[in-house]
Amino acid sequence: MKDYTHSIAFLGQWGRFQQVIFFLLCISIVPNGFGAFTLVFLMDMPNHHCLVPEGNLTEEWHEAIIPMKMVNGKQERISCSRYKLDVVRNLSAQGFVPGRNVNLTELQQERCVDGWSYSKDIYQSTLVSEFDLVCSEQWKQPFTSTVFYVGVVFGSFFAGQLSDRFGRKPVLFATMAVQTAFTFAQIFSVSWLMFTILLFFNGLGQMSNYIGALVLGAETLTGNVRVLYSSLGTCLGFAIGYMMLPLFAYFIRDWKPLLVALSVSSLVYLPFWWFIPESPLWLLSQGRVEEAEAIVRKAAKWNKVQAPRVIFQDYNVDETKTRPKEHHSVLDLVRNSQLRVLTFILCLVSFNMIFGYYSLSLNTAHLHADPYISAFLSAAVEVPAYISSWLALRYLPRRVAVIGTLLLEAVPLYLIQLVPQSLPNLALSLEMFAKYSITTGSSLMFAYIAELYPTVLRNTATGICSTVSRLGSCFAPMLLQQSMYYKYLPYIILATMAAVSAFAALFLPESFGKPLPETLQQMPKIERLKCPCITEKETPKAAGALLEGPL
Incomplete structure (x- = not known):
């Protein structure tokens, strides 16, 4: 039976249809860059x-x-x-x-x-000055961030399962609407408690939107374009939003008008509903062959190519309609030893990567006395990291890339404590290189996880791994507090966790040069402990398949 990628090969990889999907989904991720770090300015403490x-x-x-x-x-x-x-x-x-x-x-x-x-030297107003979150009430500042990230964790957990059950497109736009609506609703907060409750619901849509767009694009696009989208496209969309945030905040120094600007700008995504289709691959997994063919035929018109009379000839429409639909849940990820071990390793690696990413991001946010410059520098360093991630996904086996980024994070962090105090710029360079490495690895993991799981579990698995990884963002501020006892303790902990993750990643299966699995039976198996290099089955010919067609 032909797989999905071969069935739609007549469309090509970079026609008008793919271009529209690629750029609209990337643009839809820009608000995530806003939302992820808005609290940097909303909760900043003026003198x-x-x-x-x-x-x-x-x-x-x-x-x-x-x-x-x-x-x-x-x-x-x-x-x-x-x-x-x-x-x-x-x-x-x-x-x-x-x-x-x-x-x-x-x-x-x-x-x-x-x-x-x-003081109004930097801000006209923040939540701190609005609700007097200082002195005995200062504990509310980090707690507010924790509530937001808890919302992100819950959103990541439920959105993946909802997307696998009800479709990629409805959940994608629902989470975008949640994010926009609750960002705007926060403007009317009359107390810190009201703002924090609304912020929790805002967090529900924050990462869910990212995951929905990632999976929808990964299933709709093919070949090199899928790699470009899953690594560089989505991450640059996030980075652009992150870099735009300090620009918005610089010209709008009051917290309420800033939230208005961020929420109103998201309304531009409403027309996207009529241009972004449902994932044909998901429709096929639900037995909705006619709907999938209709989308592909529309894509053929956009690309000005002739579609075959029967596109998915190996799918029996009558059979899929009468056959009981097979629903999958998070429990399927632990039903057998292969899935349990795979999910555990991916969750461990994802957690440590996000933990390292947020810890280093929050630490490097104090690079400059001006918070706007600090935030922009912290965002700008991610651009070369995402480009490196794209190149790694295109030319390197996945395990080699993941293990390499973890080790490149661990080594500089171990070396920082050896740098003499007379060379602060060297220590700063090592820390920034570690952040560059872990940002590259975090970007790799999204695409890697999507490639390992079948269509019926892909969004659920991606959501679970993202949920576990987001717990790292909740613990990151606690780690930074350990520097009060020993300056280099956070670096040692992060480096050790990265080294442990690199060892665990040795057991992950390889997905480089292979088509996306559509069923549980097509999933790759856990590797035995061996050198993470191209095996006999992963010949240069197989690796080259990435450049010719499907992943």
Whole structure:
């Protein structure tokens, strides 16, 4: 029986139909770049100190009422306390001058009972200044990010299964709508609790949209175009959104107008519904052969090629209609030892990659004193990583590429602690190279996972692996806190986890130069421990098949 790729080979790989699908799906991922790091600006903490009411204070006392502390050799105002206002007012009324006839260190202090005064040098307003998430309420800042990533985890878990059950296209657009609607709804938050609840639902659509677009494109496109889309196209769409975020934030420095701009700009995706079709491969897996053929015939018209009289001649329409439909769930991923081991290894590698990616991204966000420049630099380094990922997917066996990126992350992180303090730029270069490597590997994994599972389980498996990997983003801030005890401990942990993942990846099957499996029986088997190189079955001819046709 012909596989799907050979059945639609008459369309070619890069006609008008493929171009429309490629670019529209890539554009649909741009909001994910916005959403993934919007909290960097929404939850940033402006410089602040206790608010001092006007009146009954001389100018000297008004300036001196906030205690000072030494930070990195510079005097800065304390953020969470002030000298007792009643005492200061009495001293001011009696003509005492601070620092001259009053020892400020002997005065009692009190909390910021009148609120805080926030600097507007960088932001007009953030959630921190809006809801006073400072001092005793400062714990709400990291907790807010955790709630968002928990929403991402739940969205990744359920969206994959819903997509396998109800189709790629409906779930893709539903998650885009969820993301846009709840981003806009956050504008009307009247409390931190309300904002956090809405943010959770926003997170449900965040990564689900990415996974839906990735799988839909991977199943619709073929050959080199599939590789280009799965690696470079989707990831560059994300990176473009990430790089655009600091530009939006730079010109819109108030959190509410920023959310308006980000949500309204997503409305441009509404017309995409009429141009992006359902995955013909998914329709075939559901026995809906006529619908699949209709889409392919429309694609043939767009590409100006002649479609055969019967496109999917090996699919019996009457049989597929009368045959009971076989539904699959997450339980199918653990029904036998092969699937259990494969899923475990892929989840382990994916978790460690995302854990490393977010840990290094959050750490390198402080490269520059200007948060807008920091965010842009953190995004820009991902562009060469995604290009490297595309080249690796096109020319290298998958296991070699995955293991290589993990080792290239581990080695620089181990070496950082050997760099003398007199060479900070060298340590920074090693850390940035590690982020480049892990970003490349994270991009590889999305395409690799999609290639290993059959059509009936592809979105479920991709969603599960993404769900597990997203847990890494929740734990990343906790890892960075360990630097308070030992500066290099986070680097050692990340490097060790990368090395363990590289060893586990030795057992993964190879998918380079092979067609996408459509059934459980066509899935590749777990490898025995051996050198991750091209085997006898993976001859140069097989590897070259990637350049000629299907994966």
